[in-house]
Amino acid sequence: MLSKETLETHYSEYASQPDEWVNNMEKTKRSIVEHIIKTANFEASHEPIKIVVLGASDKRYISVHQRVFSETLKRTINMKTFDLDAEHLGGESNTEIKHDVTQPFPDAPYAIIFSHELMKFLTPEEQFSTITNSYQALEENGLAMHILHEPSIKGTSELREWQNRVNPDELIKKLDEIGIPATKITFNSESDVAWLRETTVIVLQKK
Numbered sequence: 001m002l003s004k005e006t007l008e009t010h011y012s013e014y015a016s017q018p019d020e021w022v023n024n025m026e027k028t029k030r031s032i033v034e035h036i037i038k039t040a041n042f043e044a045s046h047e048p049i050k051i052v053v054l055g056a057s058d059k060r061y062i063s064v065h066q067r068v069f070s071e072t073l074k075r076t077i078n079m080k081t082f083d084l085d086a087e088h089l090g091g092e093s094n095t096e097i098k099h100d101v102t103q104p105f106p107d108a109p110y111a112i113i114f115s116h117e118l119m120k121f122l123t124p125e126e127q128f129s130t131i132t133n134s135y136q137a138l139e140e141n142g143l144a145m146h147i148l149h150e151p152s153i154k155g156t157s158e159l160r161e162w163q164n165r166v167n168p169d170e171l172i173k174k175l176d177e178i179g180i181p182a183t184k185i186t187f188n189s190e191s192d193v194a195w196l197r198e199t200t201v202i203v204l205q206k207k
Helices: 004-015 019-039 060-073 124-136 150-154 168-177
Strands: 049-054 077-083 096-098 110-116 138-149 183-188 198-205
Touching: 019 060, 019 110, 019 138, 019 183, 019 198, 049 060, 060 077, 060 110, 110 124, 124 138, 124 168, 124 198, 138 150, 168 183, 168 198
Parallel strands: 049 077, 049 110, 077 096, 110 138
Antiparallel strands: 138 198, 183 198
16 A cells, blocks of 8 residues: 555645646546447446546546546436545545545445556555455446556556556456456547557446
8 A cells, every 4th residue: 555645745746737637637538438338338227327436636537527427428427436535635525535445345336436547556466456346346237447558557657666567467367266257448548648548448347
């Protein structure tokens, strides 16, 4: 688990990112979510659609995620965000919740569970625990998507020295060994940043 000091430095750096960066991230996230929802043939059986986002580096992403999911699904949503620390998100509330995602998720089940580049903040063991928890927290016909980009997988220069590489194939193999079905979907997102285009998503669906 990363130290509080390391996380605070990361949050501070992210808070200094211009709105143009966040706007591009919204475009990137939207294209990914639309692709996965369509590819997985996800259909919510009820409203509001209960969604949890695992981690957010900046409070501006709270509204980004709200827009991306509500506009993609065209349905009423009920969204929460789990983070190891909630101060950078404006403090803990009914929707921004301080939670260690390597532990079982509170208030389950969820229709959609979403993480975007969370895994590089976790050790390989923590990555596996978190993905396992996400499957266990899904409702019937629920969908979990864990998004990775090239630096996390290949260890290119954008990956910080304190961050971890992610091996999606190994994670999927380990999940299969304990009876959790997972697939890997690879495609190019619509992003203005080169390293955010090559996208890999670990997808879990509870049938």
